[in-house]
Amino acid sequence: MPPSPSASRLDSSSESDSNVLLRLVIDAAAGMMAYFEAGTRCCRFANQAFARHYGFGPDEIIGKRPWEIMGQEGWEAIAPHMELCLRGEPVRYVRQARSPQGELREIEARVTPHLEQGVLRGAVVQVLDLSQGRSVQQQLDESEERMRLFSAATHEAILLHRDGVVLDANDALLRLIGYELEELRGKPALQHLDKEFWPMALDAMHSGRRAAYKATVRHKDGHSIPVEIDAMLMPGSKGAQDFRMVVLRDITAHQQAQAEMRFMADHDALTRLPNRWHLSDRLEQLIAKAHEEKRAVAVLSIDLKHFSAINDSLGHQAGDQVLCEVARRLCSCVHASDLVARAGSDEFIVVLAGSTGRAETELLTRQMVALLEMPYHVAAQPLVVAPAIGIAVFPEDGESVEALLRNAGAARHLAKESSHQPFQFYTPALESRASRMLNQEQLLRQSIALGGFELHYQPQVRTDNGALAGFEALVRWRHPQRGLVSPEEFVALAEARGLITAIDRWVLRQACHEACAWLAQGMPRVPVSVNMSAQEFRHPDLAIDVAAVLAETGLPAQLLHIELTESTLMHSDAQVQRTLHALQQQGVQLAIDDFGTGYSSLAYLRRHPIHQLKIDRSFVTDLTDNEDDAAIVTAIVQMARSLRLGTVAEGVETPAQLALLRQLGCEMAQGYLIAPPMPAEQLLQWQQDYCHKLQSQ
Incomplete structure (x- = not known):
């Protein structure tokens, strides 16, 4: 059964008994505590932890000033905080200090002014060693008023009882369970503990031993609070009866953190x-x-x-x-x-x-x-x-x-x-397909690591005089089993597996290197075009990477054309626009590849810094026989001219196609009629042969 409310209470009439109790409580609490008088700056109280820390006994430290206790260097570090407190303001600060053993520790100090009827009497100093992560119970003064000051500063709830009847409690306990002190004094201590924990508490109480256990206490509004309890027997003084001090720590946050950790382990x-x-x-x-x-x-x-x-x-x-x-x-x-x-x-x-x-x-x-x-x-x-x-x-x-x-x-x-x-x-058929895709992905990754690609170049010429106007770089994969493979067979896989960036960056660097080599060999100063995946234009570092390659290779920016698809512009966002404008500012030219196959619109052509339109080969193939294709090409050329954009027709294979393109006003042509894509080492000879052919016409 819970203890009777009529059990004896603490005799508060004995001042010396109260002082002894306070000394026991404060010396048992964690942390260092001291009290300094306002006028003299003399220490009037220090617990054992504070005195020992500075090499004194609790009685030896009384009457000493701060600089005599901690040395001039230590005093200079805290003097501004102490003076602020002695002007009536509470102070909290964290600093590094050396222990008597020379260890550098991080400490937290709280300096609380002691006011009586508006008059500053002194300052309470509380020091926590944060390096050990220990919370401190703060109770310092020799009187009941000073005990309230210390207990109000601690985060741990403290309750004193004799024979199960509440004698006293600090503010932290009152905040924890929602009662006023007068509602607790003289009442059974166990009435605030959930009943399932009564046998454990009674056993510890009757045995007189120190006990530590977990339980739940009941708040005034009815909800339960999980706590850690540390209960110990405290001796009375001058014949006074022993009493028990109970320290309660709210472990709600700790339990919630543990529950969250368990949850996050599998979520x-x-x-x-x-x-x-x-x-x-x-x-x-x-x-x-x-x-x-x-x-x-x-x-x-x-x-x-x-x-x-x-x-x-x-x-x-x-x-x-x-x-x-x-x-x-x-x-x-x-x-x-x-x-x-x-x-x-x-x-x-x-x-x-x-x-x-x-x-x-x-x-x-x-x-x-x-x-x-x-x-x-x-x-x-x-x-x-x-x-x-x-x-x-x-x-x-x-x-x-x-x-x-x-x-x-x-x-x-x-x-x-x-x-x-x-x-x-x-379906079972997917298993073999998935295996093939996985195998192709692994081969593609190996080729990226080992440089298993090469560039072929297809010339572009002017339709009016046949002069060389540029080259388009076309990547080929040297497949370990199938030989050279065109981009149509591996680019989609590379995009789906996140490999396209590595391939695009290799194409960019290789094309710029080889274009510089042609200039050194005397070839005409014409641009080289490279294709970029739509994914690349959403990458915030694309323009930076392009600038780095140009600086590395020495190729002038105006001799680099980058081709992108209509869909890239149709679904462009702020990042794509920033990338395109950054490339334009460098001097790089931008071309729309396969123009006419998407949602061709004047609106996005006006919004973006485009320099050239490449007319898709599907409109060129039947150009001479299909009036609709001729009308589409005418419209594209006229639109480009009105926007001051260049035009290139892809897939030109017959003289009739070339002649009609010239008549319609298309500026450049590219296709097998001029030359198929060829390795870089063949370009110099082709250019010499082509120039000789032009001169002989």
Whole structure:
């Protein structure tokens, strides 16, 4: 049973007994404490920790001034803080100080003015050694008033009781449980402890030993607070009865931190979804249950097409907002028994635990796609994100966690490459396709590391006089098994696997080096054109990299043309515009490749610093026989002329095509009629032969 409220109380009439109690409490508390008189600056009290720290006994330090205690250097460091306090202002500061053993420690000091009826009597000094990370209980004065000053400064709650009846408590305890001191005095101490911990507390109390344990105390408003309790027997003085001091530490934040750590061990920090490790455990449990109940489980592997462009153009904070919204939308369209997890980056896994088969899974997947494709409002602008979803169904597509995730991933890769189907069910044929893609990716990575590429160059000439006007650099992959491979066969793979930047940078550097070599050999001063992936223009360092290559190779900026697609401009953002203008300011020329195949518009041509339009070969092939193609080429040439842009026709293969292009006003031509793409070492001889041919005409 809890102690009776009628138990004896602390005899507060004995001043000496109170002083002894205060000395015991303050010497038992962590940290260093002292009291300095305002007028004389003399120390009138110091606990054992403070006195020992400076090499004195508690009685020896009395009457000494601060500079006599800590030395002139130490006094000079704290004098401004002490003087500020003696003007009536509380002070807190952190500084580094050496211990008597010479160790450099970081300490926190609090200097609190002691005021009585508005008159400054002295200053209470409390020192914490932050290097040890210990909190300090602050109780210093020899009277009950000074005890209140110390106890008000500590973060630890302190309660004094005799035979289970509350004698006193500090402000920290009152704040902890929400009571006033008069509501506690004379009442059973255990009435504020949750009943399940009474036996432990009573056992410690009756045994008289020091006890440390965890419990919960009840706040006045009814909620429970987890605490660490340290209870110890304190001897009375002059025949007074012993009493117990109980120190309580609120461990709510500690428990919350531990719970958060346990949560974060198997959850994603950004989206708060289960992570890959938790996913594997849960999926294994769901598979086992589905096996027992002989039902299906569908695993959906989801990622977002071109998600990296959001990070590159709007920043990772915007990308994180999109990921969090994707997580929210996915969770909103599944049942409580299903699972949504983030596997990494922009990849999510959805496990439909209650799936009845492919038909129901397809219906839910279509709903999911529609929800994910709704606009995202990020950075004050709407964004549309296209998902790619691969689906594997237990048990026909795999009976293990690894098999289902692998097969769903293979189906997702196929969906990602499709321009019209956002999701794809796994089929056995995908496994061999995925293996081939993985093999090609590894070969491509090896070639990037070993320099397994070469450039071929196709000349461009003027249509009016046939003069050499430039060269386009075309990359070729020296495939270990198939020989030279054109970019159409590997650029899409390189873009999907994040390898295109390395290839584009190699092409840029190699083309500039070789163009400089031609100039040194006496070839005409004409530009070289290189193609850049749309992804590159969203990279904030592209213009910097181009400037570095030009400086490294010595090629004049006006002799470098960079080609980009219409889609790059159609979907341009602030970063793309900054990159294009930075390149223009360097003197680099910009050309739109395959012009006319996209949404050709005067609007974006006027907004961006474009210098040249390259008419797509599809309009040139039937130019002489198709009036529509001739009309399109005429319109492009006239539009370019009105905007003062140059024009180049690609795919010119017959003299009739060249003649008509000249008649329509197209300035330059490129194609097999002039010359096929050729290695760099053949260009000098070709140029000599071509010039001789022109002179003989």
